[in-house]
Amino acid sequence: SSCGPVLGIESSCDETAAAVLAADGAILAEAVLNQSDHAAFGGVVPEIAARAHLAHLPRLVEGVMRHAGLGFADLAGVAASSGPGLIGGLIVGSGFAKGVALAQRLRFVAVNHLEAHALTARLPGLVEGGAPFPYLLLLVSGGHCQCVAVDGVGRYRRLGGTIDDAVGEAFDKVAKLLGLGWPGGPALERLAAGGDAGRFAFPRPLLGRPGCDFSFSGLKTAVAQMVAGYPAGPLRTQDAADIAASFQRAVADVLADRAGNAMAAFAAAPGPGRLVVAGGVAANATLRAALQAAAAARGFSFVAPPLRLCTDNAVMVAWTGIERLRLGLSDRLDHAPRPRWPL
Ligand code: KG4
Numbered sequence: 162s163s164c165g166p167v168l169g170i171e172s173s174c175d176e177t178a179a180a181v182l183a184a185d186g187a188i189l190a191e192a193v194l195n196q197s198d199h200a201a202f203g204g205v206v207p208e209i210a211a212r213a214h215l216a217h218l219p220r221l222v223e224g225v226m227r228h229a230g231l232g233f234a235d236l237a238g239v240a241a242s243s244g245p246g247l248i249g250g251l252i253v254g255s256g257f258a259k260g261v262a263l264a265q266r267l268r269f270v271a272v273n274h275l276e277a278h279a280l281t282a283r284l285p286g287l288v289e290g291g292a293p294f295p296y297l298l299l300l301v302s303g304g305h306c307q308c309v310a311v312d313g314v315g316r317y318r319r320l321g322g323t324i325d326d327a328v329g330e331a332f333d334k335v336a337k338l339l340g341l342g343w344p345g346g347p348a349l350e351r352l353a354a355g356g357d358a359g360r361f362a363f364p365r366p367l368l369g370r371p372g373c374d375f376s377f378s379g380l381k382t383a384v385a386q387m388v389a390g391y392p393a394g395p396l397r398t399q400d401a402a403d404i405a406a407s408f409q410r411a412v413a414d415v416l417a418d419r420a421g422n423a424m425a426a427f428a429a430a431p432g433p434g435r436l437v438v439a440g441g442v443a444a445n446a447t448l449r450a451a452l453q454a455a456a457a458a459r460g461f462s463f464v465a466p467p468l469r470l471c472t473d474n475a476v477m478v479a480w481t482g483i484e485r486l487r488l489g490l491s492d493r494l495d496h497a498p499r500p501r502w503p504l
Pocket residue numbers: 174301302303304305328329330332333344345346347350440441442443444445446471472473
């Protein structure tokens with residue numbers, strides 16, 4: 162069906178974001194506000210996040226609409242992340258989207274946040290013309306860690322996922338142990354740059370085992386024991402850097418190994434293989450390089466969206482709205498947001 166511009170809204174965790182995309186996927190305007198309110202608590206506080214979404218979303222939406230040069234009446238639809246995620250934020254974002262849709266008689270799309278990550282590689286500006294189906298997705302963030310075969314819109318096969326912590330969660334916990342603040346992933350990567358990745362032989366959970374599941378809690382515990390048992394008081398900076406680098410290397414080895422198994426399973430399908438990474442952890446250069454090498458070793462091409470489209474954003478939500486509206490898919494205004502919503 163025909164489709165005009167779509168407004169996307171993201172509020173499932175601690176990013177408040179809005180974006181407007183043209184029907185062909187061109188990004189007309191985008192804005193992301195990363196809530197800094199949580200740093201003092203060492204993690205996202207759901208109640209604070211929901212209130213911050215409520216406080217910031219109206220102005221953010223106004224801003225992208227003005228920047229796009231559009232009024233609400235010009236839109237073909239409104240899409241909002243409606244799960245999985247923190248329920249307070251989901252209620253704020255989807256409620257806002259439904260209000261606009263109701264007032265303007267627009268179609269509403271309740272977007273699965275994981276589907277939005279999964280379909281980002283299809284944005285026409287990313288890979289020439291957008292990645293064609295099927296492709297293999299490795300989603301690695303603070304909340305998610307899974308391998309998914311993306312066969313089409315709404316057609317996902319979960320090949321594996323974490324049996325304990327998400328990989329970003331492991332980065333954040335290790336960063337905390339090393340006194341790096343929150344979120345710790347980027348700081349840990351900076352510290353690791355000056356460290357010796359070969360100094361500590363941390364465990365590599367599930368490495369060499371069949372399947373595409375992940376596990377990071379044993380690795381995290383090994384680092385915690387190393388830090389706790391460190392002789393003679395506080396860590397020296399060089400020791401901390403060596404721990405960070407050794408931890409990061411262990412994660413890289415595990416991700417490359419698990420993605421390798423996923424590619425082997427995926428390659429059973431005909432056609433050229435493509436490995437796509439998404440999620441905040443995909444920002445890590447060491448991990449990207451390890452995954453790129455693993456892809457090359459199996460003859461897969463490698464797609465890593467720019468960082469701002471890897472971390473939570475509303476461009477991917479609006480794009481998912483466009484993909485679904487094109488197929489005639491939309492949702493009723495009484496659609497209930499879901500804290501848990503597997504792909
Ligand atoms: O996708 P994202 O913004 O939010 C969700 O969790 O959905 O991902 C945030 C996660 C955090 O755990 C953060 O520490 C991690 O991504 N992260 C990184 C890096 N940048 C962000 N982890 C490792 N290296 C990085 N450079």
